[in-house]
Amino acid sequence: MTKTTLNTPLELKGGVTIRNRFFKSAMSEQLGDDNHNPRMGLATVYKRWADGGIGLNVSGNIMIDRSALGEPKNVVLDEKSDLEAFRRWTSAATTGGAHFWAQLNHPGKQIPALLSKEPVAPSAIALGHGLEKAFNKPRALTEKEILGIIRRFATAAKLAKESGFTGVQIHGAHGYLVSQFNSARHNQRTDQWGGTMENRMRFVLEVYKAIREQVGDDFPVGIKLNSADFMKGGFTEEESMQVVKALAEAGIDLIEISGGTYENPSMMGSQKGVKESTRRREAYFLAYAEQVRQLVDTPLVVTGGFRSSEGMQEALDSGATDMIGLARPLAFEPDMPNKAMNNADYTIELKEPSTGFKGIDQMFVLGLVWYEQQIHLMAEGKSPKANLSAWSTVWFSLMGMGKHAIKKRRA
Numbered sequence: 001m002t003k004t005t006l007n008t009p010l011e012l013k014g015g016v017t018i019r020n021r022f023f024k025s026a027m028s029e030q031l032g033d034d035n036h037n038p039r040m041g042l043a044t045v046y047k048r049w050a051d052g053g054i055g056l057n058v059s060g061n062i063m064i065d066r067s068a069l070g071e072p073k074n075v076v077l078d079e080k081s082d083l084e085a086f087r088r089w090t091s092a093a094t095t096g097g098a099h100f101w102a103q104l105n106h107p108g109k110q111i112p113a114l115l116s117k118e119p120v121a122p123s124a125i126a127l128g129h130g131l132e133k134a135f136n137k138p139r140a141l142t143e144k145e146i147l148g149i150i151r152r153f154a155t156a157a158k159l160a161k162e163s164g165f166t167g168v169q170i171h172g173a174h175g176y177l178v179s180q181f182n183s184a185r186h187n188q189r190t191d192q193w194g195g196t197m198e199n200r201m202r203f204v205l206e207v208y209k210a211i212r213e214q215v216g217d218d219f220p221v222g223i224k225l226n227s228a229d230f231m232k233g234g235f236t237e238e239e240s241m242q243v244v245k246a247l248a249e250a251g252i253d254l255i256e257i258s259g260g261t262y263e264n265p266s267m268m269g270s271q272k273g274v275k276e277s278t279r280r281r282e283a284y285f286l287a288y289a290e291q292v293r294q295l296v297d298t299p300l301v302v303t304g305g306f307r308s309s310e311g312m313q314e315a316l317d318s319g320a321t322d323m324i325g326l327a328r329p330l331a332f333e334p335d336m337p338n339k340a341m342n343n344a345d346y347t348i349e350l351k352e353p354s355t356g357f358k359g360i361d362q363m364f365v366l367g368l369v370w371y372e373q374q375i376h377l378m379a380e381g382k383s384p385k386a387n388l389s390a391w392s393t394v395w396f397s398l399m400g401m402g403k404h405a406i407k408k409r410r411a
C-alpha cells in the first residue's frame, strides 16, 4: 500500500476527489453586507486560500435564518439571498480545483444579547459560566418551529448547490443549535426531540436527511461534530460516537471533529477536559478520532492544534484522520498548505495577541478577533501581518462594531 502524505488526493464517495489533505476549517469572516450577502472581499480572501494550496475550503458559518444571526455581519443563505454575489465567491474559492463547501449554521441560544432579546433553543435553559449577561435566556422551540428550521437547512443547502458551492457542511459543533439538541445539558425536552440520545440526535439526522433530499446522492454533505462539550451533564464522547455511527449509516460524506462550546471553548485549545496524552500531541482531538476510526469508514478530519508538517504527517500515519483541519494558522499564513507540503520540517507558531491587559484582551475577544482582522486585510487584497499589534485589533474592533465592540458577541 502506498503511504498517504499531505499531498495525496482523497476520494469521497460519489466520485468526488479532493486534491490534497488540507482542509480549511470554518472561520466566521464578518464580511456580510447590509443584506447579509457576501461582500466582494470574500472572493479575494478565498482565492488567496485556494492559491495557497488548500484542498478543501470551508466557508465561515453561513446562517440559514436571517432572524437568528450568530454575529452581526454573518452571511445568510435563504430565498432572499443574491445568488450572483454567492457565485462570485464560489468561483474565486474554487480556483485551481480547490473544493468550496458552505458551513450551514443556526446559533440557537448562542446569540449575543445585542442581536436577540429571546433566542430559541431545544429547552429554555440559559447559558452559564459567566455568559448569563451577554446571552439572553432562550425559549423552547415548538415542534412546528423545529420542522421549519430543518426545512431552512435544506433550502440553504439547495441554494448552496445552485450557487456553485461543491459541498455543504452542517455545523454540529461548538454549542450551536445542532449541538444544543445533542447535549443533555441543553436539551431537556420530553417529546420525540429530547430525552434519550436517540431522541436528541433526531434533529441532526433529520437535518441531514432533508439536505440530502435536496442535493442528491452525489453532492458531498459533511458535518462538524463535537467530540464532547467538556461540561458537566453535557454531550459525552460515548454519545458523540453514537451520533457518528448514525450519521455514517445515513450516508454522510465527511466528519470533521472538534469540541467545546461557548461555555468551555476547547476548540481553541483550552486545556480544560483535555487528556494529558492529547496535550502532548499537537492536535487536540486526535485521541478521540482514533476511537472513531475503529467504528466507521467515513473520511475524518481532525481540527484544532495542527502546527507542523511532522505533526500532520504523524496524524495521517496513525490512520486517525484523513484530512488536516486548519483555522488560525491560515489566517496569517495562507500559503501554509503549499509550504507544509514542500518542507517536512515546516512549523508555524500560533500568535497569542495581547495588549498586556487581560481585561482588555477578554473584552475585545482578541484571541479570535485578531485572526478576523487578518482575514479582513486579505479581503482588501493586502498581505496578512504576523506582527500585527493587539492595539490595532482593539481599534479594528471599535471601528467595525462601534459601541457593540465591548459587548460580548461570541465566546
Ligand SMILES: Cc1cc2nc3c(=O)[nH]c(=O)nc-3n(C[C@H](O)[C@H](O)[C@H](O)COP(=O)(O)O)c2cc1C
Pocket: 025, 026, 027, 028, 029, 060, 061, 103, 171, 173, 174, 224, 258, 267, 268, 303, 304, 305, 306, 325, 326, 327, 328, 329, 367, 368, 369, 371, 372
Ligand atoms: C476568527 C475565527 C472564527 C471562527 N469561526 C468558526 C465558524 O464560523 N465555524 C466553526 O465551525 N468554527 C469556527 N472557528 C473555529 C475553527 O474552525 C477551529 O475549530 C479552531 O480555530 C481550532 O483550529 P486551529 O487550532 O487550527 O485554529 C473560528 C475560529 C476563529 C479563529
